[in-house]
Amino acid sequence: MTPAIEVRDLRRIFNVRQGLFAPPRQVRAVDGVSFAVPPGSVLGVVGESGCGKSTLARMILGLLPPTSGEVLVDGQRLSSMDRKARARLIQPVFQDPFSSLNPRRRVQDIVAMPLVAQGNIDRATVARRVAEALERVGLSAEQGGRFPSQLSGGQRQRVAIARALVLRPRIVICDEPTSALDVSVQAQILNLLDELRRDLGLTYLFISHNLAVVEHVASEVAVMYLGRIVERQESEALFHNPRHPYTQALLASVLTPEPGLGVPDVGLGDIMPDPANVPPGCRFHPRCPRVFAPCATQEPRPTTSAAGLVECHLEG
């Protein structure tokens, strides 16, 4: 079966100016990422800020050209598709429904925009499909006539989802779709996304920094660190048996509502990862609690098995 999303050795380097006369520094935001997502499944991508997960999303959406490597969507090369065809296939839902919706447009016009941009759809069809999309995400026709500022955060995120669905895409890239929301609203949106996936046969790339959220929605999880996927496993397996020390630390830092356990010491130290200054050897070694001889000098090779992929000297 053709994967819904496939990326091959994807890289993106940003040249960042340091000052007027200083030479630009290279930030390797995404540094050799490969994976495939089968249709109808959900790949969760987790990692701290600055790990390259949003850059990855923007490249898969075609919003940012990769420095090297390839993105295939539904078997076709993204770079060979025109914008309209791409929009019919793949759509985004972003983190902040306060800044991703035009405050001067009514909800129904915001949702209609992708249809209008296609250029060849008559007004009656646009109106019908907008009404359908609003109903799908649980918004009333009356709410369609309002402005984003008249809606709550959860309702705005529903608008963003309706806009993503109005072209009936096969793939939706969700970049931190619930991070700006309250837990109660987050639960509603996660339930909605899951229901839509099942009913419409959607494929998601689901980016989040919250492992507990990813565990709930994703069938497979990729853990990113400084531009690389350091571990990829089936969701359940990853949570029962995290193999990479970074995954273990991320998992340990999830604060479940269990009183008496205290705040865990995740053991990562105080050094923060800097994508402009990727350490030699294993890029995680300055923070790794299990660092040993080869880590500082040799880059670990990814080991792939039936259980998934790990990039760590402790494996193999």
Place this chain on the structure above:
Amino acid sequence: MTALLEVQDLRVTFGGTAAVRGASLAVAKGETHCLVGESGCGKSVTSLAIMGLLARGGRREASALRFAGLEIGGLNEREMSRLRGDRMAMIFQEPMTSLNPAYTVGSQMTEVLRRHRGATRAQAVDRAAELLGRVGITAPGLRLGQFPHQLSGGLRQRVMIAMALMCDPELLIADEPTTALDVTVQAQILRLLAGLQRDLGLGILLITHDLGVVARIADRVSVMYAGEVVESAPTAELFGNPRHPYTRGLLACVPVPGKVKRGDPLGSIPGVVPRIPPGFRGCAFRDRCEYAHAECSGPIPRQQAGPGHEVLCTLALAA
């Protein structure tokens, strides 16, 4: 034990909207009291009202507002600003917006001590460097000369905490201090706060919407809804025996690895926090509550559900 901070029947209104409607809470010395609830439920307004920092147009009333035995409700702005940053300090959610981008970390930190204590520049710099070290910042000398934008989010929040500690406060009010941070950094900052509290005997009022944070750090929890404290209990009691339908709803929403099978829906609370018009009667949660019945639009009793456990609800919920 006398409470460090005691708030009784706090009411805050903004024009025609009642933001806080009779909230009472107390923080003892060395205790962490968490205030939880959804956005718009009045948590932040409560903390700002305590500090006397309400935005223009906000009106505050309380039958008691005592800090370390001192009634602060009637203090004027000058007297209040003498307390703020000195004996009671506050840290906010977004350290980027609460630090001044035009001044170095050092000048912002030292200002606190020079202003409140009349310390010399050298004394203040020494104290700032000492505290930066205390909050786990390596090379404090370097950081003091840097501007906020040169620091990562986690570092900025550490700077905010260090700044709040400059004058050895007795009470720290922290409004969503880790919400904008990565989970790994969140754990570090919370450990830091817990450690500081142990060492310095700080009373902390921590405002958060994250029940995971609450469970791990609070001694006592107050759940706020539409401007009222609807349930308050010691932490283990609240999580072990939640009585208010709102508290139960909030708990069901939290995704916990392995708790809900993938594909099964998470628990959720339908609707959103309503705006409460003045003169509103009854339970503000009744429109979202699955147990709502006729009595919920009348006066709501404050029931004792156990030692130190109060619930504002008409139901006698089974444990």
